[in-house]
Amino acid sequence: MSVTDDAIEAIKQMIVDGELRPGDRLPRELDLAERLGLSRNSLREAVRALSLIQVLDVRRGDGTYVTSLEPALLMDAMSFVVDFHRDDTVLQILEARRLVEPAATELAAVRMPMADIEALAELLDALGDSPTVDELVExxxxxxxxxxxxxGNAVLASLLETLSGRTQRARTWRGLTQEGAVERTLGEHRAIVQALTRRQPGIAGALATVHIAGVEQWLREALVDGD
Structure with a gap:
């Protein structure tokens, strides 16, 4: 582990231990470097790295602060990395969604207010039976x-929003090229809403798995055909 990595780990541990809380200002650079037994250059590199992933906020002329550490803020750094994807990486993103999203759907079947579930049905009804591909993807x-x-889990929600948005191109491609993709997607969405309405977490999660796996399998086959 490099000296900079040591500095990053030390600051992270201060946050995990509660010594530094969201919104707190870090001690002066000289004081913190002496306390951690690090050079000021190593500390600066650590602060720069942690600011890039939005753990720290460097304010010129004011100091360095711990950010809010809200899940959505921290996930922005992940979205930056995921943006540089290739098609095979999209497969990995879909695989991650297939593993994580059913769990979120099961939780929603228990926790999601009925009014919000009814709004989901209205969202689907507003599309009609023959939406354009762009309308369907949106x-x-x-x-x-x-x-x-x-x-009801902010970490799950932020993670899934990051992953889901990065598969938009694949979804559009599927809608344009796979016969019956629009109708299949609408049918699977309606089935998920029905399971949510009936408060059936196991069924809702299974339907979500099938739904995402369908896109994943289509993309695998499309990439093989394109080789």
Whole structure:
């Protein structure tokens, strides 16, 4: 582990231990470097790295502060990395969604207010039976965002919003090229809403798995055919 890594770990531990809390200002650079037994250069590199992933906020002329550490803020750094994806990485993103999103859907079946579930049904009804691919993809993103939020777990919701948005291109491609993709997606969404309405977490999670796995399998086959 490098000296900079040591500095990053030391600051992280101060936050984990509660010594530094969201919104707190870090001690003066000289004081903190002496306390941690680090050079000021190593400390600066650590602060720069932690500011890039939005753990710290460097304010010129004011000091360095711990950010709010809200999940959505921290996930922004992840979205920066995920943006530089290739098609095979999209497969990995879909695989991650297939593993995580059913859990969020199960939680939503227990925790999501009935009014919000009814609003999901209205979102689908507003599309009609023959939406354009762009309309479907936009609705699809909102559909999954609402369910993730309905899980009541802010970390899950932020993670899934980051992952879901990065598969938009694949969803559009599927809608344009796979026969029956629009109808299949609408049918699967309605089935998920029905399970949520009936408060059936196991069924809702299973339906979410099948739904995401369908996109994943289609992309795997499309990439093989394109080789």
């Amino acid at each position: 609705s699809d993103l909102e559909f999954h965002r609402r369910i993730a939020a309905g899980s």
